[in-house]
Amino acid sequence: MTARSRYDWTRADLGELLADEPRYRVDQVWQGLHDQGTEPEAWSNLPKALRLRVADALPSALAPVAESVSDDGETVKWLWSLADGQRIETVLMHYPDRTTVCVSSQAGCAMACGFCATGQAGFDRHLTTGEIVEQVVRARRRSAEAGKRLSNVVFMGMGEPFANYDRTWEAVRRIHDDLGLGARHLTLSTVGVVPGIRRLTDADLPVNLAVSLHVANDAERDELVPINRRYPLDVLAEACAAYVAATRRRLSFEWALIDGVNDSARHARELADYARPLRAHVNLIPLNPTPGYPVRGTSPEGVRAFARHLDELGVNATVRRTRGTDIDAACGQLRAGHQAGGASPVPSPTRR
Ligand code: SAH
Numbered sequence: 001m002t003a004r005s006r007y008d009w010t011r012a013d014l015g016e017l018l019a020d021e022p023r024y025r026v027d028q029v030w031q032g033l034h035d036q037g038t039e040p041e042a043w044s045n046l047p048k049a050l051r052l053r054v055a056d057a058l059p060s061a062l063a064p065v066a067e068s069v070s071d072d073g074e075t076v077k078w079l080w081s082l083a084d085g086q087r088i089e090t091v092l093m094h095y096p097d098r099t100t101v102c103v104s105s106q107a108g109c110a111m112a113c114g115f116c117a118t119g120q121a122g123f124d125r126h127l128t129t130g131e132i133v134e135q136v137v138r139a140r141r142r143s144a145e146a147g148k149r150l151s152n153v154v155f156m157g158m159g160e161p162f163a164n165y166d167r168t169w170e171a172v173r174r175i176h177d178d179l180g181l182g183a184r185h186l187t188l189s190t191v192g193v194v195p196g197i198r199r200l201t202d203a204d205l206p207v208n209l210a211v212s213l214h215v216a217n218d219a220e221r222d223e224l225v226p227i228n229r230r231y232p233l234d235v236l237a238e239a240c241a242a243y244v245a246a247t248r249r250r251l252s253f254e255w256a257l258i259d260g261v262n263d264s265a266r267h268a269r270e271l272a273d274y275a276r277p278l279r280a281h282v283n284l285i286p287l288n289p290t291p292g293y294p295v296r297g298t299s300p301e302g303v304r305a306f307a308r309h310l311d312e313l314g315v316n317a318t319v320r321r322t323r324g325t326d327i328d329a330a331c332g333q334l335r336a337g338h339q340a341g342g343a344s345p346v347p348s349p350t351r352r
Helices: 011-017 023-036 048-057 117-121 129-145 161-177 194-201 218-224 233-247 265-278 300-312 333-339
Strands: 063-070 075-081 087-094 099-102 106-108 123-126 152-155 186-190 208-212 251-257 281-286 317-319
Touching: 011 023, 023 048, 075 129, 087 129, 099 129, 123 161, 129 161, 152 161, 161 186, 161 194, 186 194, 194 208, 194 233, 208 233, 233 251, 233 265, 251 265, 251 300, 265 300, 281 300, 300 317
Parallel strands: 099 152, 152 186, 186 208, 208 251, 251 281, 281 317
Antiparallel strands: 063 075, 075 087, 087 099, 106 123
């Protein structure tokens, strides 16, 4: 188990650590960590000795390895090194109407989706609650420096949040309670880990759910998204239906459009048949080719045609723009890029 980092501490833990300090000092430290989200040395309302004590007892979880800025400053990506040397990434994206941070929930991923750079590299370990929360704190600080307020968090970085449910959910709770982001501005994204969807159905914070569908027939999904063999499409649909019925929230499906793989008219019809009864919204994004899966994303015209087709079939779809491709850093590529030439094996491409 990794050591407790700064944002793994609860308020009660902090009270115990600083039991010899006056109560208001504990409050000030808590505010420094959560309201300001800055380094202890910046908390000028606190005595220097206490700042040093906090910095020492509550080490930051994230040491920057690389930072890339692209899309005219609208996208910032960080590659972090964790205390045990594991590497994860975080992406901050400014849009006209919102600022979103995309956080990792695991170092690596065991889900083995062939088109995903993280899936190609395999699983290393779960992130702690503090390692997840600190990604949000760091992104919020950077956002504030750019004069923008961080408004949304999506769990679409490295890892499968529902394979690390408890720590992820605790992070959601802290982001909501301690950092003050509204539940409707938080989105958990799953490859389709059905037990996690069931748990979320009964959860007490109304966060959003996105399911990475990509293919809506079992034969092809078994190949593209291997967890489908464990939780096939009918089981997934049942869990999604129960979630929608219980929460009355809108479900989203993620669909990475892959040239010649899942972008035909038949694929659109299968998706429409699957999404319509669930009243799901579809997010389309052209695939970012990765070293282990050098297949192109669908062309812009192909993406538009697919979206139009869905519309004709009565399904709402939004086309998303890929971010950060110019810095070779989209969807797991930042870490992969830094390992290129190193020990990390690149699996042979899946050809279809
Ligand atoms: N494991 C979770 C969350 C992390 S992946 C999940 O599967 O939802 C976040 C999203 O990025 C998923 O929809 C995933 O399918 C998508 N994705 C992964 N690799 C991609 C790539 N190379 N191009 C486009 N989208 C990709």
